[in-house]
Amino acid sequence: MVWGSNESLSLISPAGTEIWCTGDTGYGLWGQWIHVDGQCCEDLPCDSNGINAKDYKCDGYVEWSGSGEVNCQGYSSYHTSSLSGDGNICASEVSESYAPLCTAQWLYSISFALSCLSCCSTLGGAFGPKQVLAGAAVFNFCSGLFCMITASYVTSSQTFTLPSGNAEHTANWWSSWLAEDGKGAPYKANWSYAALWLGWLLGWMVSALCAYAHQQGEEFKEEVVIGAPSTVTIAYDAETTARSVAV
16 A cells, blocks of 8 residues: 555564564555565664674565564564554454554455456446446446545544554554654555545446446337238239230
């Protein structure tokens, strides 16, 4: 959802050893990606001139639940200390810190599911019975609606407690991970955020097109009416017919 570069990171080894690094990180709906190519410190103070600092190269993806690891070349594997690590970010025990993330996960999942149904129904209506387009219009409208709701929720500010402290903050939840207390759109938002607004616009545009195509199909539907049998009277000249037969 957001992407940060040259961010301060805290990593913990399975043995409990903590190191402090500066690297790139991405915070998404399901976890955090970390890339470190520089110096990390095993002890404080951390000095770029080499005091308590060593060269590290680390890459890894850690889920919000704590599973996953950050592998550092030549060193041990680490976990990031900023994630919940309890296995369930929707649990009531961590709701003060992770409730905005839990809600965003559910909204994003519903939006994605509706988008898939919209795509299937739109293709079915385009190449199959035109009545399917009516359902496609409904699905596209609902997917666009949920994309708009999800985007608005991710943009809004919430009151929460950071996992690393007890003080309450009122700011954008995603921006807070990049040490930004601003309101509005997430700080350094990436394509996952932009996709929500795009899904809203495309969903409603395709919904209108499907509804229009279905209406046109109803207006120009071919109707075959079977009426009462009619009597056809054939008049002919008997003399002309006889001559034709004789020839």
